[in-house]
Amino acid sequence: MKHERAILSTRHLRFLVQSACLGLAFWVVATPAFAGSFGFAQVEAKAKALLEAPYQAQALPVPASLQKLTPEQYAQIQDVDPLWHKQGLPFEAQFYLPGSYFDRPVVIRSIVDGQVQPIPFSLRHFDFGDLEVPNDLPSDLGYAGFRLLYPLNTPPHHNEFISFLGASYFRAVGTGQIYGTSARGLGIDTALPSGEIFPYFKEFWLVQPQAGATDSVVYALLDSSVVTGAYRFTIHPGKAVTVQVEATIYLRNPVQVLEIAPLTSMYWHGKGRGPVAGDWHPQQHDSSDLVMANGDGEWITRPLDNPLHIQATTYAMDRPQGFGLIQQDRQFSAYEGLNTQYQLRPSVWVEPIGDWGKGHVKLVELPTNNRDMDNIDAFWVPAQQPAPGEAFHFAYQLRFFLDNADLIPNGHPVATYLGDGKVPGSRTMVIDFAGGALAQLPGSAPVDAIISVDHGAKVLKQKIEWDGARHFWRVIADILPVSGQPANVRCYLALKGQAMTDTWTYLLHAAKE
Structure with a gap:
């Protein structure tokens, strides 16, 4: 059976360099004995x-x-003897050696x-590619992480579709996708002056699949100087990959920002x-x-910025229904990247399971x-963080996908453009709205743009x-922010006082004079 050779991009190997500086987790040799079948309760106990x-x-x-x-x-070091391969099971697992930034x-x-x-x-399971095999490798070196494979793109051959490597990071791809946005088990104090803390998965348990299984189950034990936790991942590959996450965490100490379901990306x-800094590509x-x-x-859409x-x-919410980092443009011509193929990078959506109550999404x-280098983080911050030692439970589903058409029920922004206006300091914003109820409206409908x-x-x-050919409405506005004071701009389309779209919002800075 043939296996795709998985190549990690430079960015996805480098973006965890901060987490690699935290020190190494101690190696647990003994396995505690548990009565009955091993499951989530045992990970919670650990x-x-x-x-x-x-x-x-x-x-x-x-x-x-x-x-x-x-x-x-x-990236040349590859596991060539996948777990479960010889049993002919629907899922297989390959492992990463410790090395480079991943030295835990x-x-x-x-x-x-x-x-x-x-x-x-066994080191015999690894191919070092063009590298010379070091002669100082211990026979019990162990692993830094793993990836799962499934007959996704080229059945019956197995293809990599999810990877757990570094801190509590993991990322997934569905059919025809390329790795992009990553998820994390937990985040702590991102971008604060005190410094970010990176909790890490120190132990994993991979459930051997049954013949004909379409889901894979992984348990993980989280640790750090400020928090411990138990995780259960139920992973379903396909055109879109869904990952159902169930977690119980325990704070060792209070933290400034407790980050639930964090996503990490690049803009x-x-x-x-x-x-642009001289780059010739239209977008990256x-x-x-x-x-x-x-x-x-x-529904709120916030275009990303660098x-x-x-x-x-921050965006205050009560009982959030979901949030995610979305890739709008799906045409090669939008990026012109023969190697990067940004049009194939998945959007990632977080859907809470149960009532998450009050809190805010932080970007x-x-x-x-x-x-x-990844420079975008988005996560949920609960209004009330648990007391140290108190069990804090939460669950959600992640979806990695290409087609955004069914995500947003309303008309919504499908493109955002920014430029400098003619008045010194002003900016020109251009927003295209389409979809939802807008698709049924004629161009003669008296649609208004409500801007605040x-x-x-x-x-x-x-x-x-x-635009009649592509059936979208375009809003063009010149806005003058106060110098040194960014303005929060909001815009939506309405018909006879009734909102027809979700709300576009952006933090607009004055243009350089």
């Missing part, structure tokens, strides 16, 4: 035991020959018929947003918009001039146009 013991960040030596590998060199070994075991079994480690430039980004659905039925300084924006945008601004900004002029 997370609780970690909480009640002093935190340990014991460093294990990773050979210098592996630590010095560049991302490109590290993790414990990985399998669950067979409810019982924990070790996964023997360099596109359509007048972000510094994994995601173009943050989309949010509030419990009151309002700001000159760190920028954090963090970091300045970058490098497409190999704050912090002293002024709407200098506005107009609305209709």
Whole structure:
């Protein structure tokens, strides 16, 4: 049976460099005995035991020959003897060696018929490509993470579709997709002056699938200096990949920002947003918009940006229905990247399971001039964080997909363009709305653009146009923000006072004079 050789991009090897600096997790050799079948309750018990013991960040030596590998060199090391391959099961697993930025070994075991079994480690399972095999590799080196395979793109051959590697990061791709936006198990204090804390998965349990299975189940144990946790991932591959996440976390100490269901992506430039810095491509980004659905039925679209300084924006919500990082343009001509293929990077949607109550979605945008570094973070912050030692449960479903058509029920912004206006300091914003009820309206319908601004900004002029060939409405407005005071701009389309679209919003800075 043939296996696709999975190649990690430079960016996806580098974007976890901060998490690699936290120290190494200690290597657990003994496996506690549990009565009955192993499941989520046993992982919760281990997370609780970690909480009640002093935190340990014991460093294990990773050979210098592996630590010095560049991302490109590290990507050559491939597991060529997948777990479950010889049994002919629908899912297979391949493992990563520690090395490069990923120098924290993790414990990985399998669950067979409810019982924990070790996964023997052997260097013979790895192909080093064009690299010379170092002679200082210990026979018990262990793993840094894993990926799962399924007959997705080229059945009956197995293809990689999800990868867990570094801190609590994981990413997935459906049919015909290329890795882009990543998810994390948990985030703590992102972009704060005190410094971000990266919780990490220190142990995994892979449930051996039954013949004919269409779902894969993975358990994970989270640890850090401030939080422990138990996770259960139920993963379903296909045209879109869905990952149902169930988690229980325990804070060791209070934190400033507890980040639930964090997403991490990259936005360099596109359509007048972000510094081009001489790059000839029309756009370069994994995601173009943050989309949010509030419990009151309002949908909000916030185009992403690459700001000159760190920028954090919060959106208060009650009982959120979902949020996600969306890639709008799906044409190659929008990016012209033969190697990057941004039109195939998946959108990622977070759908809460149960009532998440009050809180806010927080968007963090970091300045970058490098497409190999993720600079976008979006996550949910609950209004009330648990007390230290208190069990905090939450669940949600992640979906990695290409087709956005069925995501938003209303008319919605499908493109955003920004430019400088004729008045010094003013900006021209252009927003295209389509879909939903707009699809049924004739061009003669008296649709209005409702625009609001704050912090002293002024709407200098506005107009609305209709494109009959592609059936969308275009809003064009010149807005003058106060210098040094960004304005929150909101816009939606209405018909006879009735909202017809979700709300477009953006933090608009004055143009340089």
